[in-house]
Amino acid sequence: MVNILLIGNGAREHALAEALVRSSEKPRLFACMKANNPGLAALAERTLIGPYHDLAAIVAFAREGRCEFAVVGPEDPLSRGVVDALAAAGIPGVGPTRSLARLETSKSFTRDLCAKYAIPGNVAYRVFTSLDGVAAFLETLPGVVLKPDGLTGGKGVLVQGDHFETRAEALALIRDILAEHPSVTVEERLEGEEFSLQCLCDGRTVVATPPVQDHKRRFADDRGPNTGGMGSYSVADHLLPFLTPADVAAGLAITERVAEAIHRETGEYYRGVMYGGFMATSDGVRLLEYNARFGDPEAMNILPLLETDFVAVCRAVIAGTLDTLPIRFAKRATVCKYVVPKGYGLPKDHPDARSTSARIEVGDVGAARLYHSSVDQRPDGLYMTTSRAIGVVGIADDLARAEAIAERAVGAIRGPVDHRSDIGTAPLIAKRVSHMRALRGK
Ligand SMILES: Nc1ncnc2c1ncn2[C@@H]1O[C@H](COP(=O)(O)OP(=O)(O)O)[C@@H](O)[C@H]1O
Numbered sequence: 001m002v003n004i005l006l007i008g009n010g011a012r013e014h015a016l017a018e019a020l021v022r023s024s025e026k027p028r029l030f031a032c033m034k035a036n037n038p039g040l041a042a043l044a045e046r047t048l049i050g051p052y053h054d055l056a057a058i059v060a061f062a063r064e065g066r067c068e069f070a071v072v073g074p075e076d077p078l079s080r081g082v083v084d085a086l087a088a089a090g091i092p093g094v095g096p097t098r099s100l101a102r103l104e105t106s107k108s109f110t111r112d113l114c115a116k117y118a119i120p121g122n123v124a125y126r127v128f129t130s131l132d133g134v135a136a137f138l139e140t141l142p143g144v145v146l147k148p149d150g151l152t153g154g155k156g157v158l159v160q161g162d163h164f165e166t167r168a169e170a171l172a173l174i175r176d177i178l179a180e181h182p183s184v185t186v187e188e189r190l191e192g193e194e195f196s197l198q199c200l201c202d203g204r205t206v207v208a209t210p211p212v213q214d215h216k217r218r219f220a221d222d223r224g225p226n227t228g229g230m231g232s233y234s235v236a237d238h239l240l241p242f243l244t245p246a247d248v249a250a251g252l253a254i255t256e257r258v259a260e261a262i263h264r265e266t267g268e269y270y271r272g273v274m275y276g277g278f279m280a281t282s283d284g285v286r287l288l289e290y291n292a293r294f295g296d297p298e299a300m301n302i303l304p305l306l307e308t309d310f311v312a313v314c315r316a317v318i319a320g321t322l323d324t325l326p327i328r329f330a331k332r333a334t335v336c337k338y339v340v341p342k343g344y345g346l347p348k349d350h351p352d353a354r355s356t357s358a359r360i361e362v363g364d365v366g367a368a369r370l371y372h373s374s375v376d377q378r379p380d381g382l383y384m385t386t387s388r389a390i391g392v393v394g395i396a397d398d399l400a401r402a403e404a405i406a407e408r409a410v411g412a413i414r415g416p417v418d419h420r421s422d423i424g425t426a427p428l429i430a431k432r433v434s435h436m437r438a439l440r441g442k
Pocket residue numbers: 123145153154155156157159187188189190191194216277288289
């Protein structure tokens with residue numbers, strides 16, 4: 001009997017839990033959550049509800065549960081060193097140490113690493129700890145993106161044209177960022193189509209999972225503010241409609257180079273997920289950032305397709321034997337849509353911004369899979385909090401059918417909710433394809 005510690009409380013971790021319990025080994029899950037996720041709790045043997053900074057409590061819970069290893073879903077506990085603390089207690093983790101989680105927590109660490117090891121796909125950038133030289137550097141770039149160091153919950157990056165217009169505004173924003181963060185990366189703004197390539201890494205071998213496209217903007221047609229992600233899709237051929245096989249290969253090659261560079265730089269092997277956020281541009285595949293864990297929602301696209309036993313995959317990541325394990329994904333299309341409170345992601349003065357924390361009814365979701373996120377199970381029903389509530393996932397042989405399954409499921413969730421009806425639909429995908437075709441000039 002294998003016992004596994006799973007850390008995290010979102011829909012991503014609900015999908016991780018599902019992939020783990022599907023294992024032929026019938027593992028028992030010990031779930032450490034900062035808030036009680038009813039979907040995840042239902043799959044767990046035991047739960048610990050507590051903050052991710054209480055490393056001692058997490059280690060004690062894992063020890064009492066005699067957990068063989070830990071799977072860490074979110075970035076927050078990684079950045080607090082939960083993998084280091086568990087390792088000290090003899091419990092290995094799928095997830096990087098605090099130091100290696102800098103791949104995500106420090107944008108400057110990753111840009112500098114790629115520059116030092118001449119890894120392709122990097123952008124023109126400079127890291128600033130003071131305003132010295134900022135104005136002159138801004139003059140050299142036609143468009144800029146500002147990235148504070150440290151975790152910002154996806155709300156820290158500022159893109160010229162979206163968040164500010166002029167160089168003078170950029171300068172003022174950089175001053176504000178430096179008041180709160182140790183450094184800021186100022187980089188060239190790219191144009192293209194984004195994709196997420198979530199890779200498994202044991203330190204030496206990197207295995208790509210099918211590419212996924214996320215939708216950050218709150219409203220249809222990519223309007224409105226950026227959010228944690230409103231939904232995502234993947235395609236049966238394990239490409240995306242606007243990508244070539246060479247684009248995906250380029251993302252994997254960059255990630256392999258980064259894994260190797262991390263080892264050379266730190267002497268440590270990276271064991272966990274290296275999620276590359278890439279942009280296909282007129283100038284090839286460029287790196288936007290790495291995350292040190294699966295994406296939320298992107299985990300919900302790829303984990304249900306995993307045909308290889310996930311417990312075996314985790315063990316191979318820990319043991320450094322990924323090269324010996326064939327990892328397969330079903331050749332099916334997936335569409336994930338997040339059901340969110342109407343007020344989700346809106347500015348506080350917006351009339352809908354208050355419609356959170358309401359009760360929802362989940363009816364017949366048909367063939368869709370349902371992953372709980374920020375919901376609270378109370379005696380009188382299921383309540384939303386202020387964040388994304390439920391991820392629904394349609395899986396089918398083609399995108400149109402997967403989208404229809406997801407859309408039908410969304411319709412079965414009643415309450416003051418909203419979602420993006422355009423994710424995975426033909427018109428939106430045609431737009432991505434023609435954007436990319438225009439950029440590539442063919
Ligand atoms: N160099 C860049 N050029 C154009 N857009 C960018 C660039 N870097 C980031 N972005 C945009 O900003 C978003 C957030 O940036 P990212 O690096 O992914 O940070 P985070 O996910 O931590 O907010 C990206 O998804 C992309 O839309």
